[in-house]
Amino acid sequence: MFHWLEKNPFFFAVGVFLTIAFAGAVTILPNFSKSAQPIKGLKPYTVLQLAGRGVYIKDNCLSCHSQMIRPFKAETDRYGQYSLSGEYAYDRPFLWGSRRIGPDLHRVGNYRTPDWHANHMWNPKSVVPGSIMPAYKHQFTNIADTETAYAEAVTVKRAFGVPYGDDIQPGKAAYEKELKAKVLPDALKIATQMKNKDLIAKVKAGKIPEVVALVAYLERLK
Amino acid sequence: MDQLSIYGYVIGSGIMVVVFYSYIVYLYRSEKRGHKDYEKYGKIALDDEIDSKPVEKGLEPVKKNKE
Amino acid sequence: MQSNAAMEYDYSIVKLYMWTTVIFGIVGMLIGVIIASQLAWPQLNYMMGEYGTFSRLRPIHTNVVVYGFMISGIFVGFYYSAQRVLKVSMGESKFLMTLGYLQFFLYLIAASGMVISEAMGITTSKEYAQMEWPLDILIVVIWVIWGVIMFGLIGMRREKALYISMWYYVATFLGVAMLYLFNNMEVPTQLLSGGLGAWYHSVSMYAGTNDAMVQWWWGHNAVAFVFTVPIIALIYYFLPKESGQAVYSYKLSLLSFWGLMFIYLWAGGHHLLWSTVPDWVQTMASVFSVILILPSWGSAINMLLTMKGEWNQLTENPLIKFMVLASTFYMLSTLEGPIQAVKSVNAIAHFTDWIPGHVHDGTLGWVSFMVFATLMHSAPRVFKREIYSKSLLEAQFWIQTVGVVLYFTSMWIAGITQGMMWRAVDEYGNLMYSFIDTVNALHPYWAIRAVGGTLYFIGLLMFAYNFFMTATAGRKLETEPQFRSPMA
Numbered sequence: 001m002f003h004w005l006e007k008n009p010f011f012f013a014v015g016v017f018l019t020i021a022f023a024g025a026v027t028i029l030p031n032f033s034k035s036a037q038p039i040k041g042l043k044p045y046t047v048l049q050l051a052g053r054g055v056y057i058k059d060n061c062l063s064c065h066s067q068m069i070r071p072f073k074a075e076t077d078r079y080g081q082y083s084l085s086g087e088y089a090y091d092r093p094f095l096w097g098s099r100r101i102g103p104d105l106h107r108v109g110n111y112r113t114p115d116w117h118a119n120h121m122w123n124p125k126s127v128v129p130g131s132i133m134p135a136y137k138h139q140f141t142n143i144a145d146t147e148t149a150y151a152e153a154v155t156v157k158r159a160f161g162v163p164y165g166d167d168i169q170p171g172k173a174a175y176e177k178e179l180k181a182k183v184l185p186d187a188l189k190i191a192t193q194m195k196n197k198d199l200i201a202k203v204k205a206g207k208i209p210e211v212v213a214l215v216a217y218l219e220r221l222k
Numbered sequence: 223m224d225q226l227s228i229y230g231y232v233i234g235s236g237i238m239v240v241v242f243y244s245y246i247v248y249l250y251r252s253e254k255r256g257h258k259d260y261e262k263y264g265k266i267a268l269d270d271e272i273d274s275k276p277v278e279k280g281l282e283p284v285k286k287n288k289e
Numbered sequence: 290m291q292s293n294a295a296m297e298y299d300y301s302i303v304k305l306y307m308w309t310t311v312i313f314g315i316v317g318m319l320i321g322v323i324i325a326s327q328l329a330w331p332q333l334n335y336m337m338g339e340y341g342t343f344s345r346l347r348p349i350h351t352n353v354v355v356y357g358f359m360i361s362g363i364f365v366g367f368y369y370s371a372q373r374v375l376k377v378s379m380g381e382s383k384f385l386m387t388l389g390y391l392q393f394f395l396y397l398i399a400a401s402g403m404v405i406s407e408a409m410g411i412t413t414s415k416e417y418a419q420m421e422w423p424l425d426i427l428i429v430v431i432w433v434i435w436g437v438i439m440f441g442l443i444g445m446r447r448e449k450a451l452y453i454s455m456w457y458y459v460a461t462f463l464g465v466a467m468l469y470l471f472n473n474m475e476v477p478t479q480l481l482s483g484g485l486g487a488w489y490h491s492v493s494m495y496a497g498t499n500d501a502m503v504q505w506w507w508g509h510n511a512v513a514f515v516f517t518v519p520i521i522a523l524i525y526y527f528l529p530k531e532s533g534q535a536v537y538s539y540k541l542s543l544l545s546f547w548g549l550m551f552i553y554l555w556a557g558g559h560h561l562l563w564s565t566v567p568d569w570v571q572t573m574a575s576v577f578s579v580i581l582i583l584p585s586w587g588s589a590i591n592m593l594l595t596m597k598g599e600w601n602q603l604t605e606n607p608l609i610k611f612m613v614l615a616s617t618f619y620m621l622s623t624l625e626g627p628i629q630a631v632k633s634v635n636a637i638a639h640f641t642d643w644i645p646g647h648v649h650d651g652t653l654g655w656v657s658f659m660v661f662a663t664l665m666h667s668a669p670r671v672f673k674r675e676i677y678s679k680s681l682l683e684a685q686f687w688i689q690t691v692g693v694v695l696y697f698t699s700m701w702i703a704g705i706t707q708g709m710m711w712r713a714v715d716e717y718g719n720l721m722y723s724f725i726d727t728v729n730a731l732h733p734y735w736a737i738r739a740v741g742g743t744l745y746f747i748g749l750l751m752f753a754y755n756f757f758m759t760a761t762a763g764r765k766l767e768t769e770p771q772f773r774s775p776m777a
Contacts, residue, residue: 002543002547003543006450006451006456007449007450009440009443009444009451009459012456012459013440013459013463016456016459016460016464016550017463017467019547019550019551020460020463020464020467020550020551020553020554021467021554022551022554023551023553023554023555023577024467024468024471024506024554027502027506027555027557027558027570027573027574028499028502028503028506031566031567032499035497035498035499035502035565035566035567036495036496036497036498036499057410057412057413057414058410058411058412059339059344059345059410060344060345060347060348060410060412060414061344062414063343063344063347063348064343064344066640068564068565070563070564070636070639071563072563072712074711074712074713074714074720075711077720078711078720078724083564083565084565085497085498085565085566087497088496088497088498088501088565089496089497090496090497091496091497091500092492092493092495092496092497092500093413093414093415093492093493093500093504094496094497094498094500094501094504096501096561096564097640098416098560098640098644099641099642099645100640100641101328101728102724102728103724128725129725130725130728130729131725131728132328132331132728133331134327134331134334134335134342134343134344135335136339136342138338138339142339145486145487147485147486147487148478148486148487148490149486150482150485150486151478151479151482151485151486151487151490152478152482152486152490152492154478154481154482154483155476155478155480156492158481159476159492160496170481170482170483170485171482171483171485172483172485175485
């Protein structure tokens with residue numbers, strides 16, 4: 001049976017392929033549509049939050065921080081309600097992480113404030129003595145890529161039917177409109193809460209520093 | 223539906239175990255009775271000069287044409 | 290047969306990949322030493338501005354060692370041994386040779402593109418699949434070329450039966466192709482947004498829990514089809530050849546191959562135990578992970594028994610040392626993995642340092658040792674020179690072995706310590722430690738790990754020097770050695 005395959009490379013390859021494809025088909029497919037359902041009341045990320053998510057990915061925060069609270073008392077005591085599948089329905093990609101060198105962040109918005117984050121990202125040791133996290137000062141000067149974030153929102157709306165409003169449309173004009181109407185005001189609100197004059201001035205000048213977008217995203221994690 | 227897949231898994235696993243073990247038995251038996259010699263294929267790695275004699279001849283005619 | 294006598298195996302592609310193996314090995318492991326030290330001494334994060342933080346460097350480390358060092362090493366093993374077990378020279382086909390050079394050229398582009406884009410923070414964030422879509426397409430092309438070469442050689446072969454190593458190469462090709470394609474299904478964002486934003490950006494086709502399932506189906510099986518399957522292919526060729534002993538049992542290799550193929554793919558879910566993936570998937574993953582011990586140990590025991598009656602070679606030949614210790618580490622990590630996949634153990638082990646510890650006893654102890662042995666066994670045949678220094682090889686072996694042992698023991702302790710501290714409660718049921726306490730407790734173990742990593746890196750430098758000298762200054766050989774590699 002198997003031995004015969006070794007002299008017939010074509011059938012050998014087909015056999016190997018079927019053997020390895022089998023498991024994926026059985027474990028992934030049956031729950032696929034069910035796992036994609038959002039929980040009730042879940043809103044898609046705003047453009048600013050998506051830009052912040054982009055910063056989270058760019059600086060690869062998931063090297064050290066998970067976003068998955070497991071159903072144990074020790075974890076719910078520390079981080080809050082355990083995670084539900086439907087909460088991740090708009091996460092492309094998922095950001096569960098695989099190693100907690102730092103704490104879980106899935107509900108960090110519940111117990112940290114924007115000005116705490118502002119201090120923390122500038123100098124982690126100032127708010128967490130003994131912290132080994134590096135300072136992310138470059139996030140205060142780099143400007144967040146809101147255009148790509150907007151492109152992402154349009155893409156998921158059109159390709160996967162994520163329920164964004166009518167103002168999320170393809171094209172530069174629609175983006176400029178959204179930027180003025182929603183993204184910059186949102187950013188100004190966050191920057192004000194971060195109590196950092198420099199950041200506020202930058203947002204007023206129409207440029208959103210990465211850290212403002214990032215904090216908008218972290219605030220959303222609840 | 224869930225019931226069905228559970229039965230499916232149990233029966234499927236059972237069949238696979240039986241097939242797999244009978245194949246092991248078949249392998250060892252056929253060698254013991256001298257029908258087959260599997261272990262000679264292990265020599266492929268040892269005697270692997272380009273001009274050494276293959277354990278089982280491959281697609282020689284095709285090769286001859288190319289040269 | 291007469292016309293073949295003058296023919297030789299063609300090792301030009303092998304040579305190219307040998308150098309990339311050495312270079313990527315040094316780069317990747319140097320970054321590894323740096324990030325290990327950053328955990329113990331966080332000031333080291335500030336050497337290169339935003340490009341020098343732990344978070345940016347970590348994916349570069351994993352990708353360079355996996356796709357640079359290991360894949361190069363695997364290609365060395367493939368282009369060297371596939372010709373030999375099929376008894377056909379690549380030089381017999383101009384077409385395949387051209388493809389080989391093309392593949393190497395594209396590989397260099399893809400690898401450097403990978404490093405540059407990740408340093409800039411252009412990443413999909415999925416582990417071991419960080420490359421954005423333009424690089425993904427390039428990688429698919431490289432892989433397809435490899436497949437054409439593999440099946441091209443198979444089509445021309447003189448040996449009818451495929452040797453064990455070839456099964457594993459074919460499986461590597463198919464497995465990575467399937468998993469990589471599915472996991473990297475993504476939509477470039479410029480496509481549907483009217484050309485807005487960065488051209489290289491894309492979003493995953495899957496969301497949330499589904500994305501996680503597909504990713505770890507891949508992530509785990511990248512471990513299967515890059516760290517395991519092709520490395521087994523290497524050991525099935527290089528250990529018998531170097532020792533002059535035929536593989537202990539062909540039948541056992543047959544059974545463990547098909548067993549491994551069938552079982553491995555089920556185990557991916559063990560990265561997601563206690564997460565939001567369905568319970569039955571978790572249970573299935575846990576059960577299959579434990580069953581996975583059987584085919585894994587089947588291969589490992591087969592390798593060790595191949596040395597039956599010839600154990601004296603272990604003391605005499607450092608290459609045999611590397612390969613025997615590699616199979617021992619393979620046994621260790623294939624036992625450790627299933628233990629971690631048991632749900633109750635996983636509750637403590639997941640998210641801790643025990644996981645990187647486990648990865649590294651596999652990669653440092655098993656994969657890298659096999660890659661070193663592969664390069665050193667091939668070098669005398671490829672360059673027609675004697676290995677430059679036996680004593681250097683011996684010293685490398687011992688230094689690296691000590692390095693690995695320091696590495697995984699400290700990570701075991703660190704992981705279990707942190708896992709227990711996270712869940713420790715006082716008599717009233719309140720958590721005993723704040724998170725930062727559990728981090729600071731790890732400092733000594735991280736320092737030991739950094740030392741272990743540094744030792745391993747020193748061994749790698751010795752290897753690089755030894756290899757370079759072998760290629761350029763080793764004593765010339767008149768005839769090709771049959772089994773044991775000659776060394777000075």
